[in-house]
Amino acid sequence: MSLVDAAIEAQGGLERWREIERIEVEFRTGGIALPLKSQPDLLRRVTAVAETGHPRVEFRGIGTFDSSDRRPAGMARRFRWTPQDVVHFAGYALWGYLAVPFVFADDDVDVVELSGRRLRVDFPPRIPAHCRTQVFHFDEDAVLTRLDYTAEVMLGPFARAHHRLYDHEWLDGLLVSRRRRVTPLSLPRPILVSLDIDGFRAY
Incomplete structure (x- = not known):
């Protein structure tokens, strides 16, 4: 089995994902990124x-993000930043966090397997993302543990980051990371963004 297929199965499988129309998430955020944007x-x-x-x-x-809306x-x-800016940033980011790795199965998503249980993924324009090309890291059970990207809407090409996932738990048939931490590339601090999930419902 390829790493792509194994990762999708480890997260709950395409069959379960395609049964779901909506996901409701209760969460808390922290870190310095949004305070730096006022x-x-x-x-x-x-x-x-x-x-x-x-x-x-x-x-x-607060507001609604839709990928058909133009980026501020x-x-x-x-x-x-305005509240509209925050909604745009948080909207595309959260959607991507929920949709990965299932969107890797889409025909227009280009995935290349790298050494060290990594995938390099090129997202098409229809999928909003921190940046077009990202690298995803998986453990021996094909569970996503880290992703590397540049959050272009924050500081352009300078916002290179490590995004780590912790505390995985099965919720409504999906394997969910309840705790995420984003730091500058190759540095343990400061915490740019923290995300802690308190409630999760897929239906």
């Missing part, structure tokens, strides 16, 4: 509902 509190504690078939995420009481201009250059 938005320290908007996502402290949030409930979001993501559609699996299309990149769309509703943040209850100048996000990487501006140090003062």
Whole structure:
């Protein structure tokens, strides 16, 4: 079995993923990234509902991200984000975190297996992402443990990051990381973004 297929099965399998229309997530965020953009509190504690078939995420009481909407201009250059900017950033990021690795099976997603149980993935324009090319790391059980990317909307090409996943748990037929930490590339600190999941429902 290829690493792509093993990773999809380890997370719950395509059959289960395709049964799901929406995922509701209750979560908390922290880290220095949003405070640096003058938005320290908007996502402290949030409930979001993501559609699996299309990149769309509703943040209850805050706003809705839809991939058909144009990205707000100048996000990487501006140090003062609007709530719309935060919704865009958090929306595409959360949708991607939920959809990986299942979207790796899509025909227009280019996946190359690398040494060290890694996958290099090139995302098509229809899938919003931190950057087009990302590298995903898997353990011996084909469980995703880390991804490397550049969060282009934060600081352009300078926002290179490690994103680590912890505390995996089976919830509604999917293997979910309840705790995520993002740090600068090759550095343990500072924490750029933390994400802790308190509730998860797939239906």
